[in-house]
Ligand code: SF4
């Protein structure tokens with residue numbers, strides 16, 4: 001008889017090597033590339049940076065053309081002044097940005113990432129400086145593996161000094177959008193910057209230095225959420241940078257004089273130039289990858305190789321999944337690029353732009369807020385004279401001073417008292433007034449009709465009955481009939 005307890009089988013977990021929790025970055029040494037897409041990229045770099053660095057130095061009506069004055073809560077954009085009440089325009093701007101992103105991504109993938117995103121732009125600028133100081137790909141690889149020497153120290157020091165200067169200038173320019181840049185410049189030179197100004201210049205400068213100098217493609221690969229959700233905006237008719245596998249494979253090296261078909265080869269000579277020029281270090285021949293920022297460098301690189309080999313260009317090119325699968329010609333492909341989806345985005349975009357431009361052109365430069373003074377209730381100022389107190393805020397969002405007349409209607413004998421008229425409001429200024437409205441409840445006044453406006457049945461019977469009466473303030477510029485506001489309020493007759 002077996003007195004031993006039966007052996008229990010202890011499950012042994014298979015040993016799983018989970019590896020590192022993150023991939024150790026291999027430094028990328030992109031090779032210089034020239035071509036049509038590189039020219040486009042540089043054109044957009046010049047355009048965006050000319051706007052970014054130049055705009056705060058422009059003047060308009062004697063002040064900075066673009067200034068986001070957070071302290072005064074006024075945003076100056078060329079001839080327009082936006083107040084907190086204009087937050088709708090910020091919402092419209094965000095909607096337009098989102099719609100543009102949908103449209104351009106649906107048409108041609110990551111156009112924004114490849115040509116206009118600040119991360120791409122500054123990485124390109126910093127890489128250019130790096131190439132000019134350290135040399136192209138091979139020279140940089142050799143320099144990095146070489147032991148430290150005086151020459152290496154000087155070369156690296158020069159590069160970092162140039163990066164640092166651009167980064168600081170970028171931080172300075174950024175802060176110059178929020179505080180007048182000329183005064184900021186004087187304070188910076190005389191070491192009199194405020195603590196917040198100094199903090200933001202350094203913060204933005206270091207962010208530029210770190211992101212464009214060191215992080216580079218890692219920002220796109222690991223930090224930017226757009227790379228992750230872009231695929232939902234693609235479909236089979238979206239233009240994406242694609243390697244033509246059918247034409248390129250089987251890949252392999254061969255002398256220029258040899259016909260690749262004689263050797264059973266495709267057009268790809270497996271030179272790896274497309275990988276070497278890629279700023280994210282990927283091989284586009286492996287298909288569309290989320291790391292691809294759509295910069296077109298591999299197209300330029302491969303086209304140069306195709307030219308040298310005497311093959312037609314476009315082994316790597318912008319094309320659509322359907323065009324490759326079904327063999328569409330360029331005309332058929334472009335017809336599908338402008339499909340209902342992209343046309344709808346474009347229509348929505350144009351409509352919102354049109355409405356916004358019209359609304360900005362017709363924007364009333366006068367804003368009025370009327371608040372009944374709840375601390376001072378309705379009272380009898382004199383026998384038969386009832387008075388209510390109000391606080392009226394006038395905002396002249398124009399860049400010229402204006403004089404306004406304030407009146408009220410809705411009850412017989414209603415008149416504004418307690419302020420001197422006209423009321424002057426400076427350019428882009430606000431003025432808060434405490435004023436009184438009075439009605440005279442004598443028989444003559446009852447006989448007089450209200451100046452205008454709706455009157456309830458109750459008012460028709462007795463315009464001075466106890467309770468709340470609807471009235472309207474009218475604020476009118478004396479030098480421009482178009483600048484006026486009607487603001488609803490109420491007047492209380494005590495019991
Ligand atoms: S694969 Fe081509 S388009 Fe994509 S990031 Fe690399 S070089 Fe740019």
Ligand code: SF4
Pocket residue numbers: 243248251267268269270271272273274275285301302305315316
């Ligand atoms: S650059 Fe063109 S030819 Fe060279 S490896 Fe890339 S796809 Fe092939």
